[in-house]
Amino acid sequence: MPRPFDLILFDLDGTLIETAPEIADAVNDTLTALGHPAVSQQEVNDWIGHGTRELLIQALAKLLNTTTQQVREAEAFAAIEAEFGLHYQRRCGTRSHLYPHVRETLQALRAAGVTLVLMTNKEGRYTQTVLDVHGLTPLFHRVISGDTLPVKKPDPAGVHDCLQRFGVARERALFVGDSSIDVATARNAGVTVWALPYGYNMGEPIEACGPDRVIPDLSALTTQLPVRAAAAGA
CATH class of the missing domain: 3.40.50.1000 (HAD superfamily/HAD-like)
Known part of the structure; x- marks a missing residue:
């Protein structure tokens, strides 16, 4: 055949x-470092699909009660994304x-x-x-x-x-x-x-x-x- x-x-x-579990860990590591509350595992699950950068943008938009476009254009976002990158690289493969x-x-x-x-x-x-x-x-x-x-x-x-x-x-x-x-x-x-x-x-x-x-x-x-x-x- x-x-x-x-x-x-x-x-x-x-x-x-x-x-999803280790992605959520990295997102919440980043949010905690910024002084924000954590997001739930289910929220992270629902944001997966467009890449981790977009997922981080979704999380920040929710917590800051703003739009994803405003998050992308924010001057501080590059530094936040870099912070997330460190956390996610460390978390990759752990859970x-x-x-x-x-x-x-x-x-x-x-x-x-x-x-x-x-x-x-x-x-x-x-x-x-x-x-x-x-x-x-x-x-x-x-x-x-x-x-x-x-x-x-x-x-x-x-x-x-x-x-x-x-x-x-x-x-x-x-x-x-x-x-x-x-x-x-x-x-x-x-x-x-x-x-x-x-x-x-x-x-x-x-x-x-x-x-x-x-x-x-x-x-x-x-x-x-x-x-x-x-x-x-x-």
Whole structure:
């Protein structure tokens, strides 16, 4: 049986790794240093998706009762962002964990000859730390972070770049994510999208985004692999 896809692109936070607890720690480390009260874990979960910079902006806008645009334009924001960067780099990998069947699925897909790409809006320095801590870096053929290209998800540029770079037709590519941003990215690129129900998605059910398929966990990606390849990655 041939493999169903030649290229699979994965989101990171809420798809492969549960990272929200340590992101909340870093946000609250920053807020505490500024003399602000902490935000809740659920609030942080709902802000995940556009990168940690935007998440910090959302938190500050809520606490200061102002708009996100005013936070971005504030003279003090650069220093606050730098402070957050120190806290998050220290927190990366401390309270995150892989979701079920992630490692063995990636190993089986790679063994079957599928090209694997990570595509996240998380900034590159944090992405690399999280991947290294959990030992996933060697499993990906390419990593596209939020600052790798001039644009980020839901802009389809990253997907288009990978299709061209790896010589894959759109119908042979799949995007796997957990949010409306991931679904929109795939739709904008014209590729199939499967979604996971356990991620963040700004507090909304993933079914409302209209993915092509909702899968319970990543093991669904290996059910159609050749038997030998799937076994090799187990």
